[in-house]
Amino acid sequence: KQEVTQIPAALSVPEGENLVLNCSFTDSAIYNLQWFRQDPGKGLTSLLLIQSSQREQTSGRLNASLDKSSGRSTLYIAASQPGDSATYLCAVTGGGNKLTFGTGTQLKVEL
């Protein structure tokens, strides 16, 4: 059974700081890994999707890496802003497009 773990559970940083969120998974037989953002009272928004054959993906200030063999991914956020405050979820896709989510990292970026 796939298990996804995210560290840290919560993080508070001052504006402008670079930060790294971590995700690990137990079964390396995945199709892809996604990072989602969840704002209070809203659904999930997909930020980055890394296919199993890829090593990283970038979008603006976000960079996600994937090391499938070791079961790890990181989400790097450069020059954090208060608008980045949200919960960030990592999820891996197995057979049948089934997503297994981590428990999330709650990020707060302070002025």
Add this chain to the structure above:
Amino acid sequence: EAGVAQSPRYKIIEKRQSVAFWCNPISGHATLYWYQQILGQGPKLLIQFQNNGVVDDSQLPKDRFSAERLKGVDSTLKIQPAKLEDSAVYLCASSPDSGLAGGFQETQYFGPGTRLLVL
């Protein structure tokens, strides 16, 4: 393009009562998912439909939860009777296809969710 619609947005009920949630996926999306997200946890898949057939309902508590997608478009999720531990956000998502061919899997698009509180 309209996103995934869900209603109601919030619901408060007493334990042992019944409740139903509705989801309208993105037009043309064949696959529909219902997730349960308990506070402080990641979403957990309850049931996955492809068109109007069930693909995966292994984590659906079938003694109290039921779901249907009769015409292969919108879907309802029902809880009867509700328990305190059912308090959660229920998320609906859709994707164009289940990706059964393997390889590149489709992104799932999520609705805003229904927040349920059972007292």
